[in-house]
Amino acid sequence: MNDSAMEGTPAPSHGHAHADASRHPGGHHLLRIEHLSVSFRMYDSSEPFFSAQHVEREQIHDLSLSVHAGEVMAVVGASGSGKTLLADAVMALYEPNARITGSIKFEGVPRDAAGLAALRGHGISLVPQSVTNLDPLMKVGEQIVGACGRGKMGRRRRAERRTRMLELFAQYRLDPEVQDRYPHELSGGMARRVLLMCALMDAPRLIVADEPTPGLDRELAVRALSDLKAFAAAGGGVLLITHDIELALEVADRIAVFRDGTVVEEVPVAAFASPEMLSHPYTRALWHALPSHDFFADAAEGGMGR
Structure with missing residues (x-):
C-alpha cells in the first residue's frame, strides 16, 4: 500500500489517510485488517486430469485496510477481481480449501475465524x-424476524423482534403490510431495504455490504446506499464493496482501491478532486476513466484492463 501523501490530501496516520467522518472511539479502529492473504488449495488445471498435483492459488495478497466508526469505507475494483473474498474473510465464510493468513481486529480485539x-x-x-x-417461499416479515425458538422465551423474543422490525419499517419508509408479502411481490428497491433491515435487526456495529446495488437504476442505488450512509452517521461503520466507483464517490467517506488481490491506495474521497492528489498510477487511471473527467485511462498510469 502506498502511504505517501500528496499535497492537498490529509497526511497519513498509522498507515492511512482520514476523512472528516473518521473517528477512533476507544482509541482504536472499528475494523482493522492487516496483511490479509487468502489462497486456495486445488488441483493444477494445467496438468492431466488424473495425475494433476495440488497447487495453492493466492487470490488476496497482503491486503490492509481499516474502517472507522462513523464512516463508509468503499473498496472499489473491477468485477470478478476477488473483492467478495474480502467480505467472506471478514464474515469468516471460508471454503474448506481456503488458507487465510494475516490479522483482523474488531473494536480493537484480534479475532480468529471462530471469533x-x-x-x-x-x-x-x-x-x-x-x-x-x-427465501422465495417465506414471507418477508418471517425472514426479518428470524428463528426465535419455542416456549415462553421464544414468544417473548419474537414479540421483541417484531417490534424492532416495525421500527425499521418506519425508519426505511416501508408500509407494515410488506411483512406479509413474498419476495417476488417486492420492487427491487424494497427488496434491497429488506436485506438491509435483516442486517440491522441485531443492532450491528459494522455492516459489510457486498455489491448491494446490482440491477438498480442510479436513483434507486443512491437511495439504497443513503440508508447505509445514515447508519454510519449514527455511529456505525460500513465496508462497501463495489465495482461502481462513481456511486462510491457519492456515498463513501474514504476509498480503498483494489487491484490484483490487494489494496493499492486508501484515501479520503476528497482526494479524488484531482489526479495530482492520488499517489498510485492505477488510482489515477481510475480518475481519468470517469465519464465526468477525460474518460481515458493512460496505459502509462496503470491501465484499466485488470
Whole structure:
C-alpha cells in the first residue's frame, strides 16, 4: 500500500489517510485488517486430469485496510477481481480449501475465524449481493424476524423482534403490510431495504455490504446506499464493496482501491478532486476513466484492463 501523501490530501496516520467522518472511539479502529492473504488449495488445471498435483492459488495478497466508526469505507475494483473474498474473510465464510493468513481486529480485539463467526449477526452484519438471498417461499416479515425458538422465551423474543422490525419499517419508509408479502411481490428497491433491515435487526456495529446495488437504476442505488450512509452517521461503520466507483464517490467517506488481490491506495474521497492528489498510477487511471473527467485511462498510469 502506498502511504505517501500528496499535497492537498490529509497526511497519513498509522498507515492511512482520514476523512472528516473518521473517528477512533476507544482509541482504536472499528475494523482493522492487516496483511490479509487468502489462497486456495486445488488441483493444477494445467496438468492431466488424473495425475494433476495440488497447487495453492493466492487470490488476496497482503491486503490492509481499516474502517472507522462513523464512516463508509468503499473498496472499489473491477468485477470478478476477488473483492467478495474480502467480505467472506471478514464474515469468516471460508471454503474448506481456503488458507487465510494475516490479522483482523474488531473494536480493537484480534479475532480468529471462530471469533469472527461468533460476531455474525452479533456485531457484524452482511448485506449480500443479490436479493435472491431472500427465501422465495417465506414471507418477508418471517425472514426479518428470524428463528426465535419455542416456549415462553421464544414468544417473548419474537414479540421483541417484531417490534424492532416495525421500527425499521418506519425508519426505511416501508408500509407494515410488506411483512406479509413474498419476495417476488417486492420492487427491487424494497427488496434491497429488506436485506438491509435483516442486517440491522441485531443492532450491528459494522455492516459489510457486498455489491448491494446490482440491477438498480442510479436513483434507486443512491437511495439504497443513503440508508447505509445514515447508519454510519449514527455511529456505525460500513465496508462497501463495489465495482461502481462513481456511486462510491457519492456515498463513501474514504476509498480503498483494489487491484490484483490487494489494496493499492486508501484515501479520503476528497482526494479524488484531482489526479495530482492520488499517489498510485492505477488510482489515477481510475480518475481519468470517469465519464465526468477525460474518460481515458493512460496505459502509462496503470491501465484499466485488470
